[in-house]
Amino acid sequence: MMRKEDEIAVAREYFPRGLFQPEGTFRFSMDALLLARFVGAAKYRTAVDLGTGCGIVGLTMLLENEQLAVTGLELQPVLLDAAKQNAESLGVAERFSGTLVDVGNIRASGLAAESADLVVSNPPYRRQNQGRHAATQERTCALFETEGALEAFVQAASFLVKNKGAFSCIFPSERLEELVVVCSRNKLTPKRIKFIHSKADQNSTLVLLEARKNGNCGVVVEAPLVMYSGIGDNTALTDGALTFCPYLECNARGR
Template identity: 35%
Template sequence: MYNPDTETLETLKIGNLLYIQPKQGYRFSVDAILLADFVKVKPDERIIDLGTGSGILPLLIAALTPVCEIVGLELQERLAQIARRNVRLNALDDRIQILEGNLRQVPQLFRAGTFDVLCSNPPYRKVGSGRINPENEQAIARHEIACSLGDLLVAWKYLVKPGGRVFVVYLPERLSELLAGLTASRLEPKKLRCVHSTQQSSASLALVEAQRDASPGLIVLPPLFLYTNGQEYSEEAKRILREKDE
């Protein structure tokens, strides 16, 4: 089922999901869990995750929502293969489909406006900003090596139908660039929530919901603080990460 020499097998607290991921290379972070909690999708809607990695977002969304049709698109062959194994491992083949492909070529993979909802935890660091991870797999996942923000915006607009929603997690330092790009692509920003480690720290992540062809009007939600005193999770973080006793 998995290779203990090169992979880990873990049980996630959300949905008791079993999850394989490489020991070296791309491994998911808290970004994915926060985005999955932020996503809102109805049972009869179709949702796509662009850059699904080893399938963490489709699995979490399947556990957190009743949606029946989830597609994950991944560029890197090894991660796509792991994602398919994770889907089978959790018996979610009837709800999740993993495809290998380049988001720059989505017109060859899907009809325009195929999806009601799109989510993305994209590479949000520009090449030349920060240290490039020597593990190429992780570098592609974190830095704009295989795609740019412009490429993402084109794919997002193409894939969601009029009125469809886009949910994305991004860096606060590039938030103005993201919001301007969304607006120019007729993906109107509708909700924004910033994530902080503590009440005293600057935002480290931004969660954004946009809607295609919507009228202007942005709601700035209350900030999410992950920690209170010291390293103790806040009450909301405990709920999202399932660290709180039910």
């Protein structure tokens, strides 16, 4: 029988591929891993993950910072249970806590105002009329935003993060203006932006944003991240993408 420490070592070796994701629920995507790497987890001691899902963002940060504690907030019980199970298998359960709550009613979470150094979120950002809905209600909930969802997530972040603390998220580039306006309206000043491009000659599809609670004006636009190079069957993740996020290695071809 394998020892507990050996089981943890195996789980970490296969991370993120080995994460438990309940059947019929939203499967985490590359977006979550990019967000987890963007935040620079080593700088923080307390973090809240809004809409934690199976725990992917928070767990990535916990593996990169042994001093960090993460609270995952989730609306769907089956996903919250999965996040806790994944934390246990990775040996970080003592630093991960989960709360079942709707971010639109953040005060029901029991978390104190301005109690987190960092708040992160990979919120649902497909509009209700954008594309075909998923086969299950759970997947639809994770993918498609409801009326006022962006405002609710940003308001929750503003409530939870400390003064001068950070809020980081990933969102469609075409909605950057909307995101900036909502953040600014909730005392979260954009400070750092990184555009993500599928290929070098294509427009950006996603943007990573860091905002600071009551921060001073001034935004750093980082070098863009190009995800793929090549054509057809020769398409592969770029060295830049793998350097930025080594966890993508499990999706790299020919390596």
